[in-house]
Amino acid sequence: MEATLEPRLVMRGEEDEPFVAGEFFVAAYQRGYRWGRAEVRQLLDDIKAHARNAEKRRALPTDYYLQPIVVLKRADGTWELVDGQQRLTTLFLITKYVATKFSDAKLDYWLTYETREDSRDYLDTLDPDRRDDNIDFHHIARAYEAIVEWFGEQQSAGQAAIDLHSALSKWVRVIWYEAPEGTDPNELFTRLNRDRIPLTDSELIKALVLSHSGAADGKMGRQQEIAAQWDAFERDLRDEEFWAFLTRSTTRKPTHIDFLFESMTPHAGMRERPRYWTFGKVQEDIATRGQPSFGATWLSVTDF
Template structure:
């Protein structure tokens, strides 16, 4: 049954931990070094009066206040050493528990009085005594050892807590220990919230809901593991331990914000969800309060009355509702593309959700449009004239946002099509601003770069309509001969000749190479010569990648297919003034609804 597997847990002050702990032989011995011990002491002191959570202590009851210590023996041993060392400065200091290692029967006795003489008896004693010395060294570095010892002991007694997780007696200890320690993955907020929900989801209105909550939990987690859904919400493609944590974190942050507002501590500032300086187990502890304190959750988030004992069910209803909301956005074409664009530009999911609170669908879409146009840090914040003036090397972040939005909008506006912009692909790869046609070899400084440039442009010669077969053959032979003994002088001579061949006959002698009309989004290539290629060489590269099934953004593909240029003005193998103008017109057309009036000063952030 789900409720039997859930276990019980709570936040427990270190000073209240008591009993006899037994560390089985399947665990390694004590191995903390001076680094971990010092970091623990510094972290406790740095918590500055607030509640500070350590990692979980996972135990299984053996009866008579005896516990099998499944996870947390390094922390529990170190805490015992700290309190015992501090007793010389704080007479009241007391450790209410003992720890015994199955493989070291005398460990409990050694922990009572660590000595240098006994430290050499076995490896565990050696590390325990090293930690003991590290505690003394830390105290010696303080201005007032007595005061520092008292402050740390008081913190351990009153506000430093562990997540006390009591596994059911039927738990397979070795299996649980392995799961927690493979890759050193501790219990997560999501696991702790799930266990609490399952343990309290019994007998709601006379019905055991634990099994249905577990099934719904798995279904939501499965939905959120859809790569496109996950990237649309988070702009991330990496695989995390749990994806439902996004919903739990969001609800916890909403509750924290409203608690601060209620208590008069709201400064009006909001940090991105994933960038919050969230303390360990912030989400679990916040949601635990909502569950076990009747009325807190209801009063602050939905104004519904929650009867005692129904906090878990009420919280779960909010999780289910949030899941339904975001999957609805994912299925609907317009919100999907606009939200996906904003998250790709760095807008946290919690901020997107904030735009939807209390809004109709139309109002929500209007808020998305406004954020795309002028949102701080994520919006275009451009007038038409500012868009036209963007320059590579000076406005790269704005150019990247503009070209990304052009591609997203081009896909969104496709009629009678199921094609959607792949935010998963965008998140999974690195993208660069590429010159559609490069006018010079700036940045090519090594023989390897010259060699690659000549090879690529040699291979593209066969597609040039202004060359006879014999000319292609002769020029290719000369390139091959030069590659055998390449120098800067020889490279520059051939480069000048090749650029003349690949340049449009009506190109201005001083084209705006770094203008937006000569830039496109391409997947970043480790080959540093790529941005110096001419149009025809890049066109063949893009077509080759497209044939292989690579993801080419729709507008980048259109550029190299001359989609935007009128047929009568097309020169397939060159990138000329007509092409630039047609491309720029297309950019302006896709972005026009998001451009600011010329009279409005754009936010440069």
């Protein structure tokens, strides 16, 4: 089985829209939950700011992409959460709070920590008498307090909960990466966390392009051809004189091919691109054209 890469809403939205659901298992090789008040509030502030920026433009919010969630299917049908524990746990706590204020909100996923007995029950109840049973429960309790505090600071906690529900079920998405069957989760976790360098738009686009090209014709040859073309584009864009001519800058980037995709996806009306906005526009293009016409998407890149 090949890897699966797709955007998923955090909460259930319109019919046929993929969303985060199921039981997630956090294995012992991971550290526990450690996000604090600052990280929790930053996530909430970012979502609110994205909605406000759209309102100022008198437009609907564009899709807002969070960092990837990397999972591996387990034999019992649950998901091993290889990367993204901090984000997914925080989003769980946010949706849990929203559900207390807005009856239409519903939790569709749960988390279990291998190293913490009854962790699923604790996340369900957030029993204050158990918050100091271990360091993970302590941090989870503090994160939830930060969420309650943030909503309490809004003009109306109830309306803010409705707004968050709308965001999480319509335009806030995680980038869902399902590792191929047989992947060693310990090795994958180590590789993902060794340098902690965020993935670029182009790296996510590359995974999306290659996964669709393989599905489109069932041949490895097409994937290898695209991968070779991709490397050639990156190599050409790394030529210092050519790069300076194109960008009027000598600033180097982790991946220069991002410039190509950014040029193909103008963002008129926005002062800056939201995180993974370019990836989202390419994903929309592929979805609009349909899998049988995938070649047209890549042709538009090579002919640009």
